[in-house]
Amino acid sequence: MVKRLIVVFIILLVGCTAQQDESNVKQLEQIIAKQQTTIDQLQEKNKQLQKENEQLKSEVNQMTSSSLLSVALDVVEALKNKDMNALASYVHSTAGVRFSPYGHVDVQNDLQFSASQLPSLWSSTQVYQWGVYDGSGDPIQFTFQDYFDRFVYDVDFANPHMIGNNVAVGTGNMINNIQQVYSNSSFIEFHFTGFDPQYNGMDWRSLRLVFEQENGQWKLVGIIHDEWTT
Template sequence: MKKIMIVGILMISMLFYGCDTQEDNTNDNTDQMNELEAQIEALEDQINILEEENETLQNQIEEREDQEDKEDQDDETLIQIALKTVNWIKEKEMDKIAEIAHPEEGITFSPYAYLDLDEDIVLESDELTEIFESEEVYTWGVFDGKGNPIEKTFGEYYERFIYDEDFANPHMIGNNVQISTGNTINNIEEAYPEGEFIEFHFEGFEEDYFGMDWRSLRLVFEEYEGEMYLRAIVHDEWTI
């Protein structure tokens, strides 16, 4: 009888012990979960802080790069800008030309020295990027000596009145100086009183012509909001 009572007491004791242990484990698990949640929340706060710091640093880097680009452009002389431009023209990089086209006025194209601002073709930056693919025929002026209209696509005009010679490698370069002239008046200074121009010039190619087969390409720039932009591309040659 005593054995039965002892066994019964032991079983009851074990039952209560098991309940206490289960309750303790549950409490421990809850505490651990709360602690983990607190750690996760703290980590999320740190991540948010790091993301904000990273964004701030990225903005500072971009601002610095923009400032350096601006400083580089400020340090460039007009000759350097023109040399880059004539190489872009040579390579037909019209996306680059579009970037430096005057934001308000676009680029005026003249086949000869005299600029007719009422009649000369003007192309704006959004027209320039795909201009070589365009089949549109423009009237660019009239042929010297003949008076016939110059009716050409941009690609055709480019071959005859923009890059008909390798102006990226000229005989001479003039800085706001007209190197040679025919019978056509050069009115760049009157047309663009606030502008500056660089002339890329070839003295001639055939001895029999005694220099009358000279060619020039003048790039006219104007300042706009502190930066220099391409305002006109003026071709020139001997005219009657």
């Protein structure tokens, strides 16, 4: 009799243990299901945050681009008015501004001036060598004012046919190395497709204004004149 009771007790005990295990398994399954739901929600939230982040980046890029264009328009207006004091206020404080007569920037020979030098340059009679002429190789020797009239604002760039934002619109035989020389910069190009129909566009002109960030502001580091070259 006692043996039977023991057997029955063991059977009951085993049954209870099995039920408990089954209950524990169900609880674990419920916990796992809840955790999976939480993970799914977090992943969905992460996707949404990534989407919002990309949208913010796009808005920042648009604002930055718009700000750059606005500064470039102010600079070209200063050039149009031959206002060297206004121009100087946009020049990078440490890099100064480099003047390049053609699309290929010559870092060895293209002249650079600081912001403080610009106002006095306009009235200076000193003749500088600004590079060499395309084709002949003869030295480009001008006062600042004469160089300005020939290789900076020789046409009305404030009212161009086209404006390129970090895009070189005018292209010729000379290699454009703006990205190599100004690797951390952005530029705005003011472009004329041509003037006299008989030249079929070979009389195009471009002025590229190159900027770098300084203390959160776009500052002028390069003025590149470009035209058709041999």
